[in-house]
Amino acid sequence: MNYETTVQADGGEYSSNKLDVDVPTTQGRRKLWTVIGILIAAVAAAALAYFLVTGGTTEVADDREEQGASITVVSPGQATIAGEIVATGTLAARRELPVGVDGAGGKVVAVYVDAGSWVRQGQPLAAIDRSVQNQQAASAAASVEVADSDARLAQANLDRALQLVERGFISKADVDRLTATRDRAVAQVKVAQAQLNQIRASNSRLTITAPASGLVLERNTEPGQVVSAGSGALFRIAKGGEMELMARVSETDLAKLSVGVEARIVPVGSEKTFAGQVWQVSPTINPQDRQGIARIALPYAPELRPGGFASATISSGTVVATVLPESAILSDSDGSYVYVIDSDNKARRQPVKTGLVTNNGIAVTEGLDGTEAIVERAGGFLTPGETVRPKRADQGEG
Missing domain, CATH: 2.40.30.170 (Efflux pump adaptor protein, beta barrel domain)
Incomplete structure (x- = not known):
């Protein structure tokens, strides 16, 4: 505070000339208390909100922090x-079946199926020329006939000898000789017949047939091709498809x-x-x-x-x-x-x-x-x- 006074020189009474202080009025004091009250209310509201969120203790806040994400x-x-x-x-x-030449082979004269064809067991697939083999078969058939004739003749000679031996015109040794001749002629017929069957079986192999029913997967031969047992598979068949x-x-x-x-x-x-x-x-x-x-x-x-x-x-x-x-x-x-x-x-x-x-x-x-x-x-x-x-x-x- 700054007080300023004036003292008379003649020793008169003291008097205040000026007071440099702002003294609040009654209305100013009321405004001040209003502001303070508002601040107090705000602090109380914040404290109440904190209490409601945390449940009134700081331990819950710490626990929430510890729980993590x-x-x-x-x-x-x-x-x-x-x-x-x-x-x-x-x-x-x-089951893939390779089909090739089962025999002497020769020139292919016909092919009856193609890849993708369905075939049945025993169906012809291709044919090989057999002109030479047919002649061989004919010759073997003729040999069978010759041997059969010889066998019939030998049997007739033996039959006559047996009739004469009872009368004593032919000896027992002659009968045995004629019997052996007859047996040899019969055996010769069997040999000739076997040779004929062998040639016929070989000729039958010149027709290539399907070993089982199925689907033809590959055809590897054409007419005019010369094939043999070493030519590999001419056809491949999927058995049953x-x-x-x-x-x-x-x-x-x-x-x-x-x-x-x-x-x-x-x-x-x-x-x-x-x-x-x-x-x-x-x-x-x-x-x-x-x-x-x-x-x-x-x-x-x-x-x-x-x-x-x-x-x-x-x-x-x-x-x-x-x-x-x-x-x-x-x-x-x-x-x-x-x-x-x-x-x-x-x-x-x-x-x-x-x-x-x-x-x-x-x-x-x-x-x-x-x-x-x-x-x-x-x-x-x-x-x-x-x-x-x-x-x-x-x-x-x-």
Whole structure:
């Protein structure tokens, strides 16, 4: 405060000339108290709001901080899964019959079928010239007639000798000699007949016939071609028209297969699916690629062409396992794993072994029983021991 006074020189009374202080009025004091009241009310409202949010204690806020992020978890249990093995392979005739020359051979004079033709057992496929062989057959037939005549003559001589021996005109030794002559003539007939049959059988081979009914896959000869037993297969026939897929299967999957299991085949270039059945499982494994062959029998269809490529989905029984979405399963250098939330809401790493891949997810064959609270997604952002707020996939926060 700054007071300024004036004192008279003659010793008169003291008097205040000026007071340099702003003294608030009654109205000013009222405004000041109003502002202070508003501030107090604002502070009280903020405190009340904090109380309602936290429940009145700082411990709840600390607990909420410790719970961490909200994480969706699932407990899928276990399910029965139809096992499937996917493989690829080459189409082929289930029983392919190579047909060639079975004999001396010669020049092809006629071909009766073409590739893609259906034939029956014994049906002629081609004919080889047999003009020389026919002459040989005629000669052999004539030899049979000559031998037969000699045999009849020898028999007649023996019959006459037997009549004379009773009268004593011919000795017993003459009869024995005539008997031997007759036997030799009869044997000669048999030799000539055998030679004729041999020539006829050889000639019959000059007509190439189908060994069984089926579909002609290849025709490798034309009229005028000279063929022999070393010419290779002139025709290839799929017996009964039956086909197969020679599916290449890993060593592990091959052990799961057995004869009779069903398979679905889709040839390359076709969207049609064919039903087949495994009829043979390879007893050996290729040491280079550790694979074996599962032979899948297929009925005839125009889309199934030998030499073509196809994929197969083979049934391999059923397994009981936990099925998880792909997002739940993580992997690193130590293998596959999932995050399981324990009773303290802490994330725990759980190693697992995966199996079949289905439309519903991936089967876990080892490491889980399905009752655990398993992190459904975003597990890659967790660390072992981290506290989270678990939320069931079909419920609210836990």
